[in-house]
Amino acid sequence: MPFADMNWQPAQDAKAIPSALREMILDQHSLTRRLKQAHNNDFFVRVIAHDWQEPHASEKAFLHCDDQRASVREVLLFGSGQPVVFARSVLPESSLSGENKALLELGDKPLGEYIFSQPGLRRGPIEVADIKASEFNAYLEVEFTTEIAWARRSLFYLREKPIAVCEFFLPEPECAEGLSEIRE
Template sequence: MPFIDFSGLPWKPRHYLKQQIPEPWRDWLLDSGSLTQRLKHEFDGDFRVQVIRHGTFMPTYSELKFLNNYEQSKATSTSAELAGSFRSRHCSKMASIREVLLICGGRPRVFARSVLPHSSLIGTNRELLQLGSKPLGEFLFNHPGMRRGPFEVAELPARQFNPHLVEKYSDETAWGRRSLFYLHEKSISVCEIFLPDLSGQTEKF
């Protein structure tokens, strides 16, 4: 099953889109606490992680740029030239990529994709390779040395996730966010897409 393509998403700093985010989603997208803990609270503990895939892959150009896991090239280079340059040095850019669905109340509510560069998987950070079906958020927010960077947010068609879902979306919109987490000053990228089915299902709405 192919990866979902996030490469063309117009990611923007959260302050840029804050007023454009629909009210039901704004609180979710801008909440800097543990998403895992919040979902467990909202759904009375009815929470599990369904792993779609977890393995070694090449991050997208957008992810490499977001991670700053590359050398800056000349401003005159095109995106295609940059992407080709990055991929030509792919051995140093490979990452452990994990895609999951967060299932709450028996239904998928969030799609999450984490990108862990191999250069970040040193020391105790290598425990991230052994998560299995455990939530990444619990590991991150229980780590005493963790810090989190600012959010970027974007909207996208929810039907992009249909290959992973039993019940399909048509014209609904999903909202997503991404941020960098730092463990021992090593960065990992976490992207969380809030599926339309989350809205209207919790007590909050």
Template sequence: MTAAPAFHWLGADQLLPALPAGLADWLFDTGSLTRRLTALSAGRFAVTPLAEGWQSLRDDECAALGVAPGSEGWVREVYLLGGEQPWVFARSVAARAALEGFAPVLAELGRRPLGELLFSDPAFERGALQATRYPPAWLPAAVRREGLWGRRSCFHRENLAVLVAEVFLPELWQYQGIDPDAL
């Protein structure tokens, strides 16, 4: 497991100076990112799975899920593509202990977006959004760079909590004409 870098997940009210409106709109939009990317790409949205399976969760993930450090969980990493370009790297995790009865549903997602499941099931409630400059060591080598903005939130349904982190890649900002570093 990669050592924890020095970073903090923060709510919109904790980020100072305030973020540019275009960036804040993407980081703190409470709607479905899948639906937003599908609309932006004129229906040319796709999911490319990178990794999926059981592994030790990172310390920040364990804390967010309320489980002991080093707990094992289900991890899914994907690219969310618009027009065949990776626009977002997403990492979704859930603690093994909470997955009883839900694991088969998550394991069968394949190229389907997790957001489709989370936003179509009214039993899931979304927690607060948080943002950070995502640690490059935790990104796939093909998109690894300093300073990329990411966000995360936890979706709850009964005893199940699914933590979803989404890292916005430069290709999305370029397509939108947004400079994420213009503070």
């Protein structure tokens, strides 16, 4: 995965976040709720993959976890018919006991909507990085060329068990026609 070893930095140290994205990236609350509001509830999730795999070394380090298996979920979040966020969630096997097993059954329901409705949810600090948006071309009809995608990641503690959520904010492509279609 090309974005496995990104140069993450604490959000408070990131000066280069574009002003149009800064507030959304630094927001500690539910991105799902924010996107639904911004797009007048014209919002949905498309699951790209959700399967068991070994997390990348950088993800294990971020999670402070040695699990060899995790449920990894990759989705596109759509607003107003356009993909606006690519999200990757890493749910270590050791974090999926008890009520947390419900995370395995989300289907096309938003992860954020579920976790932010749970009592006692804690969020760790937000880290940010940028990446070439062309890294996501495999999932989209229209290809990015020189655009940059900004990302944030956080550890969430659901019932005191860590899960990692990484969200990549997709830029407006130079040509937006056909972007809502996903390559088969």
